[in-house]
Amino acid sequence: MTVLEVQLTQAASPPEVPATTARALRGGDPAAFEGLVREHQDRVFDFCVRMLGDREEALEVVQEIFVSVHQALPTFRFDSKVSTWIYRISKNHCLNRLKYLARRGRGRSDELDGVSEEALAEAAGAPPRPDEALQAEAERALVQKAIARLEPDQRMLVALRDIEGLSYEEMVDVTGLPLGTVKSRLHRAREKLAEYLVQEVPGAESI
Numbered sequence: 001m002t003v004l005e006v007q008l009t010q011a012a013s014p015p016e017v018p019a020t021t022a023r024a025l026r027g028g029d030p031a032a033f034e035g036l037v038r039e040h041q042d043r044v045f046d047f048c049v050r051m052l053g054d055r056e057e058a059l060e061v062v063q064e065i066f067v068s069v070h071q072a073l074p075t076f077r078f079d080s081k082v083s084t085w086i087y088r089i090s091k092n093h094c095l096n097r098l099k100y101l102a103r104r105g106r107g108r109s110d111e112l113d114g115v116s117e118e119a120l121a122e123a124a125g126a127p128p129r130p131d132e133a134l135q136a137e138a139e140r141a142l143v144q145k146a147i148a149r150l151e152p153d154q155r156m157l158v159a160l161r162d163i164e165g166l167s168y169e170e171m172v173d174v175t176g177l178p179l180g181t182v183k184s185r186l187h188r189a190r191e192k193l194a195e196y197l198v199q200e201v202p203g204a205e206s207i
Helices: 019-026 030-052 055-075 082-103 117-124 131-148 152-163 168-175 179-200
Strands: none
Touching (some): 030 131, 082 152, 131 152, 131 179, 152 179
16 A cells, blocks of 8 residues: 555545436426435535535535536536536636635635544544544544645645546546646646655555
C-alpha cells in the first residue's frame, strides 16, 4: 500500500440514466429529478467536502449545485455521462465558493482542526468506543487536512481520480483540460499530497 492509499476510499459510481428517465428529466418530471438527486447527492457532497474542507459549506453548495442541475436539464442533450456533467457543475461551484471564502478571509474549519465530536461519534458507534474506529477517524481527519493544503486545482484532481474514481477521459470532460495536462498535474498533486501526508499522518512514510 502506498502513502496515497491511506483512507482515500473510492466511491461507487451510480448507474447512468436510461433513455426513458432522460426524457422525463428533460421534461421537468419532479419524480425523475428527485431520483437523480438521490442517486448522486452523496458523491457530490463527498466531493464538495474534499474541495471545501467544511461540511456546512459543502451542504450549502450541494443545494446550489442541484439547483443549477435542475435549471440546466432541459438543455442537456445526454450525449455525455450525467455523472460527469454533474461533477463539472460541482467543480465550478466549489471553485467559485473557494474564491468567495478567500475574498472574505474565511478559512475551512471543519475537517482542518482535528476530529469533531460528531465525527468521533460516527466512528465510535455504540459505547464503548472502539479504539480502532477512533484511530481510523483520526487518520481520515488528518488525510483531509493534507488534502486541504493542496491548491484548489490539485485538490480537485485528487478528489476526482483517487476518491471519486473517475477515469482520465471523464476528468478531461469535467476539467476541460487536455489528457496530458490532466495526467501531469495529477502526478504533481499526488507528489505534493504524499509530502503533506508524511507530515500529517504518523508513520505514513512507511506505508
